[in-house]
Amino acid sequence: MSRQNGYSKDWSAYWASGALTSLPQDFRANYEGEIAELWKDQCDGLPEAPRILDICTGNGAVALLLAQCLEAAGLSGQIVAVDAARLDTGQLARRWPDLAGVLERIEFIGQQPFESFTPKDGAFDLLASQYGIEYCDWAAAAERAFSLLRPGGRLAMINHAPDSSMLETMRAEQRDYVVVDDSQAPKLIRRWLEGSLSLPDLQQRLGRAEQVLRQALKRKPSPLLEQVWRSTAQIMRGSARELAAHRTAIGEFLDQVSAGAGRLENMLRVNEAIERQPAWTDVFVDAGLEAVSEREIVYQGRERVGCARVFVRPD
Numbered sequence: 001m002s003r004q005n006g007y008s009k010d011w012s013a014y015w016a017s018g019a020l021t022s023l024p025q026d027f028r029a030n031y032e033g034e035i036a037e038l039w040k041d042q043c044d045g046l047p048e049a050p051r052i053l054d055i056c057t058g059n060g061a062v063a064l065l066l067a068q069c070l071e072a073a074g075l076s077g078q079i080v081a082v083d084a085a086r087l088d089t090g091q092l093a094r095r096w097p098d099l100a101g102v103l104e105r106i107e108f109i110g111q112q113p114f115e116s117f118t119p120k121d122g123a124f125d126l127l128a129s130q131y132g133i134e135y136c137d138w139a140a141a142a143e144r145a146f147s148l149l150r151p152g153g154r155l156a157m158i159n160h161a162p163d164s165s166m167l168e169t170m171r172a173e174q175r176d177y178v179v180v181d182d183s184q185a186p187k188l189i190r191r192w193l194e195g196s197l198s199l200p201d202l203q204q205r206l207g208r209a210e211q212v213l214r215q216a217l218k219r220k221p222s223p224l225l226e227q228v229w230r231s232t233a234q235i236m237r238g239s240a241r242e243l244a245a246h247r248t249a250i251g252e253f254l255d256q257v258s259a260g261a262g263r264l265e266n267m268l269r270v271n272e273a274i275e276r277q278p279a280w281t282d283v284f285v286d287a288g289l290e291a292v293s294e295r296e297i298v299y300q301g302r303e304r305v306g307c308a309r310v311f312v313r314p315d
């Protein structure tokens, strides 16, 4: 995007949950199928001890896939993974104990915007980015990618693409957030937490909110609406004592809902920016990279999930 990303707080909250991918409804554990295959292919032709950088890594989904490929090929090498959000690798290893060993192969650097990333050791053989670099300032990120690659090095990406099935999922999720907002439940509960609404008033006003959420759920199942509806119903019926004991958890839940809405807004804005400017990847050529390939990724032979592109830095 052509502006600095203002959603790092929302992404930090999301990655702190230990999720591995940014699209948990589509990919609960790590990305697989055609997406994983693409990253496996990128391990071909790398030197014995390659230096790899995963840009906008999140909780390291792509870095992990690449580390697993290197391990399977018996290659050493170094994998660095950067993201503007705060990353908690301890929490990640606890949530995914089977991955603890491979996670150790990755050097995670959180709170690091890619546009200003300066590595301590030299250039990279491979820059990887999945639903990532398009979240940066495009021109600045392209220049940084060029300067971080060794001559002959590759930039491989899977980018959001217009009309993808993921975009449909995101739009549906955004409609759910609109229902949550319309129900007023988060706003009312927040006012109670802040002390500007008494508990009896809150519980009485949540009656309408609960009804709005229940009716929306009847029309269409949705994990988000289900969660907000359940919490609203519990708060409506809870005793003063029970609710006092859960104040912190209730506050955390509201923060989670609000971070989820922010994260989704960020993804939709990036997708819309790409829709408006389909030639956005020209910035990589302008920065001095050569376009090698471009193709659509179709997951399980039916879902369009993005566009795979490879650029090289000429020798």
Ligand SMILES: C[S@@+](CC[C@H](N)C(=O)[O-])C[C@H]1O[C@@H](n2cnc3c(N)ncnc32)[C@H](O)[C@@H]1O
Binding pocket: 005, 008, 011, 012, 020, 021, 022, 023, 055, 056, 057, 058, 059, 060, 061, 062, 082, 083, 084, 085, 112, 113, 114, 115, 129, 130, 131, 132, 135, 136, 137, 267
């Ligand atoms: C859609 S997520 C993708 C995460 C991961 N690559 C994946 O495929 O699941 C986008 C990520 O980009 C990060 N991000 C956004 N702007 C950034 C920037 N300027 N520099 C580094 N990371 C950034 C966000 O914090 C977020 O973690």
